[in-house]
Amino acid sequence: MKPATEPLTPLEQQVIEHKATEVPFTGKYVDLFAPGTYHCRRCGAALYRSKDKFDAHCGWPAFDAAIPGAVRELPDADGVRTECVCAACGAHLGHVFSGEGWTERNTRYCINSMSMVFVPQMDPRAEASPTEVAVLASGCFWGTEYWLSRLEGVLSTEVGYAGGWLRQPSYQEVKTGGTGHLECVRVVFDPAKVSYRQVLRQYFNTFDFEQADGQGPDIGPQYRSAIFYTDLEKKHQAEQVLDELREKGYRPVTQLRPLDVFYPEQQDYHRHYYDKTGDTPYCHLWREVL
Structure with a gap:
């Protein structure tokens, strides 16, 4: 998929570049479960698939798996959590948690909607070669x-x-x-x-x-x-x-x-x-x- 060329909005910059967090239950993808792929808002790299999305009732989109190699996990600045960033461009996505028992994979990627762009399955871009x-x-x-x-x-x-x-x-x-x-x-x-x-x-x-x-x-x-x-x-x-x-x-x-x-x-x-x-x-x- 070719990345979006629209500049980041000030709010998106706060989340993606300054590691702020969206207010819970305000993101546009919290309740979206249509088939498709979620891409990095900044560089367009494919990050998550809708088949791995589930409702964790936490206020942010939740996935129990990332596309292999698409997401890096780093120690968070708070010394407790694990941060998720786009492996391609380093954009802040959210955090990953384990051991909560939500799914068989026992993993929850808690991701800001602003960090992603959803591409529906019927959109030709969703089937394009990964970048x-x-x-x-x-x-x-x-x-x-x-x-x-x-x-x-x-x-x-x-x-x-x-x-x-x-x-x-x-x-x-x-x-x-x-x-x-x-x-x-x-x-x-x-x-x-x-x-x-x-x-x-x-x-x-x-x-x-x-x-x-x-x-x-x-x-x-x-x-x-x-x-x-x-x-x-x-x-x-x-x-x-x-x-x-x-x-x-x-x-x-x-x-x-x-x-x-x-x-x-x-x-x-x-x-x-x-x-x-x-x-x-x-x-x-x-x-x-x-």
């Missing part, structure tokens, strides 16, 4: 997006930030180099048309992965290159591609880092910058390395 996500940094995100968006099989790209400590960073804050964030691009692609490894090859073909202090004339920690992986399989594939570069005599300094949260850039000015201006990237140049 995958790559989050990649290679200097100024204008150029990174320009080249990655041109790869066949890529469904959408979005510029933003990852890797730092500041929540909901702005372009001006990241530009100082003091937030820990890197400018990066979230790439949603159809694995039936292009593999994760092919996305990485396109990525490495577009920038100087041996430059450690930035990219081209853009110098600073926010312009370093990094692959933010969402699971160990993607980490393993990235390591193999880096080994391919080393076997060719290159010395890549691109970091491999687990993805915590991807923060989309909110200003439209930075989105698909070169497509709007008609210019070409000043610090990215395609050449076939892999």
Whole structure:
């Protein structure tokens, strides 16, 4: 499914990016049991199926299983609960509980309606191939997006930030180099048309992965290159591609880092910058390395 392109509303941002919780019994999916699939509101990744939904009388949609690999479970900031986030983009979904005895699976994913988009079973999107996500940094995100968006099989790209400590960073804050964030691009692609490894090859073909202090004339920690992986399989594939570069005599300094949260850039000015201006990237140049 291609992700929704509508920007998050302020309320959705509070839930998805700042980990707030919906008021119970107010969500639009609490009492919905129609056949279909629930997708991430932010990136469009499929998360839950309606056949796994049940009424837990708790005020939020409840599921006793997630689509395999679609949801990550993390220790909650309260030190007690277990948080659920979208494995593809890190969006906050809700919490998971076990041992309550609601179903034979003995698991309850308690999820905010605002974190999801329901796709009915008869909607062609519900039957579409599952999408995958790559989050990649290679200097100024204008150029990174320009080249990655041109790869066949890529469904959408979005510029933003990852890797730092500041929540909901702005372009001006990241530009100082003091937030820990890197400018990066979230790439949603159809694995039936292009593999994760092919996305990485396109990525490495577009920038100087041996430059450690930035990219081209853009110098600073926010312009370093990094692959933010969402699971160990993607980490393993990235390591193999880096080994391919080393076997060719290159010395890549691109970091491999687990993805915590991807923060989309909110200003439209930075989105698909070169497509709007008609210019070409000043610090990215395609050449076939892999």
